[in-house]
Amino acid sequence: MLQIGTKAPHFEGVIETGERISLTDFAGKKLVLYFYPKDSTPGCTAEACDLRDNYERFLTLGYNVLGVSKDSAASHQRFIEKNQLPFHLIADTDLTILKAYEAWGEKKSYGKVSMGTLRTTYVIDEQGTIIDAIAKVNTKDHTSQIL
Numbered sequence: 001m002l003q004i005g006t007k008a009p010h011f012e013g014v015i016e017t018g019e020r021i022s023l024t025d026f027a028g029k030k031l032v033l034y035f036y037p038k039d040s041t042p043g044c045t046a047e048a049c050d051l052r053d054n055y056e057r058f059l060t061l062g063y064n065v066l067g068v069s070k071d072s073a074a075s076h077q078r079f080i081e082k083n084q085l086p087f088h089l090i091a092d093t094d095l096t097i098l099k100a101y102e103a104w105g106e107k108k109s110y111g112k113v114s115m116g117t118l119r120t121t122y123v124i125d126e127q128g129t130i131i132d133a134i135a136k137v138n139t140k141d142h143t144s145q146i147l
Contacts, residue, residue, distance in 0.1 A: 008124045009100040013090035016076035030063045034121040035103035039071045039079035047139040054143040055086045
């Protein structure tokens with residue numbers, strides 16, 4: 001996991017609309033950058049919906065919200081439409097951003113080890129510095145962990 005107080009790695013990726021987005025688009029703004037394993041799975045849906053339900057609170061406090069997974073832009077578009085998500089999702093199909101943010105690694109499930117997305121959230125300030133890093137995400141109440 002990246003350390004609090006370090007500069008957030010630059011990223012550039014494709015969102016659900018096919019447009020490109022990068023960290024520089026958020027210069028001078030606060031950003032909640034969350035990494036999740038897979039669209040439309042129970043935990044990922046709970047997490048996204050918690051962030052959706054509290055989205056106005058984030059905006060009021062000056063935060064932007066952006067999700068990242070290895071799913072395709074088309075998958076993200078369906079996930080957004082189905083759950084009425086008000087924020088963008090990056091399709092990191094080549095794992096570049098996941099690896100840069102140390103959100104890709106070994107996972108253990110029922111004794112089996114595999115590589116996958118490590119559910120992680122970083123809060124980045126207006127200068128591009130990581131001011132919080134959350135590794136043990138409560139998918140149903142993630143907003144209170146962040147705020």
